[in-house]
Amino acid sequence: MQMQEYIKNKPLIIQRSEGKYLFDDKNHAIYDGVSSLLNASYGHNIEQIISSMKEQLDILDNNSLFLSTNEQSVLLAKKIIELTNGHFSNVFFTNSGSEATETALKIARKYTFRKKGIGNGKVIALRNSYHGSTMCATLLSGNEHDIQGISFDAGFIQVPFPEPLYYSSDEIEEKVDEHILELREMVIRNPDVSAIITEIVQLSNKASVVPSSFLEKIRSLCNEFEILWIVDEIATGFGRTGSYFAYQSLDVDPDILLLGKAISGGYVPLGAVCVIRPIYDAFIGKVQEGNELAHGFTTSGHPLACNASLACIRFLEENNLVENANEKGHILFESLNKLIQNYDFVLTISGKGLLLSIIFKPGIKVPMMREWGIAHLISKRLIHYGLLLYPDSDDSLIIAPPLTITDEDIHFITDTLSEVFSLFSNIIAYE
């Protein structure tokens, strides 16, 4: 958000939270329809998670993985590996999603150097992706506005992909083949490519779902040219799209998996990078012979963060929240689709599971709209009606409620949207 607008408009001050609700400084209850920022996936102030964390603080408050290890980080690594059915063999802990991206970039380049003798290997990302806000993660995503004034040649390339928003289901497979052909030619032209990084659903691009066949063909391409496929599931991991990890709905597996956000339910910061055995093995051996990743953060594998994560995963499993996300995601999608038929300023609903977006038609004009798009204006009005959603762009409103969502919550979301959309339908004009 523009800081000038943030200052001009009184920011929403959240004083406390409880379950699916946030309470502002006037004790007004607001349904957290974006799970904080897709991290508070299990709801706020869950007693069993907080008491587990308190107990952990009394036992071991801190530990650096540089000199030793701790039980919680080992247990969490094992648990994550179990959730991937043993596909990944090792987990590297970070403090955020952006750090997970940075770590993966370093791993991919170092691995390529060790395996092929090629240094500074290029990394290909999808256009309109978001992989974080550190320097390399920003340049990797390559968003024109974000890189303005900070750009340098970091060896990242962004390629388009067939976005479902722009093609009918009949056209999509043909487009997938066209894009894969272009990608293949690009890899041939750049023999120093070390990795391709993708999301499965792009949170910051209107919850755009990357076609499964495109991802499956990326896997084949990576196999053919011996390059790594990194999947960024910082937003989609831990049940958000209806499976533990979104890649598990495909017929293929990545080489590196990035996790963050819901990994620790928003209770404390945590991120993780999962790698398959051959990648881990490539760094094992004598340090003098270059067998070292030389990477880590002071608080990597912090026992409190790992304890919080284990408690969150226990809560997720005990309450069958992955199944709930799948089931309620379908119901919410259908309900929203039905709702938008009544409002001609809404274009479509995109996304998967409980990561959805309402996309508005381009060229909408609202009288009080100066710097802000329709999605921002609607989101501000929704807060007055007790619903927090996230405008990820001028024309898209993200809905990503806690995985504990019920049918009543779905009614509340659609009724509230209907009320606010009706207000707007009276004042909207088109360019």
Ligand SMILES: Cc1ncc(COP(=O)(O)O)c(C=O)c1O
């Ligand atoms: C897909 C994706 N990757 C990376 C990040 C960066 O994570 P963090 O904000 O924890 O650094 C985000 C955050 O929104 C994300 O959605």
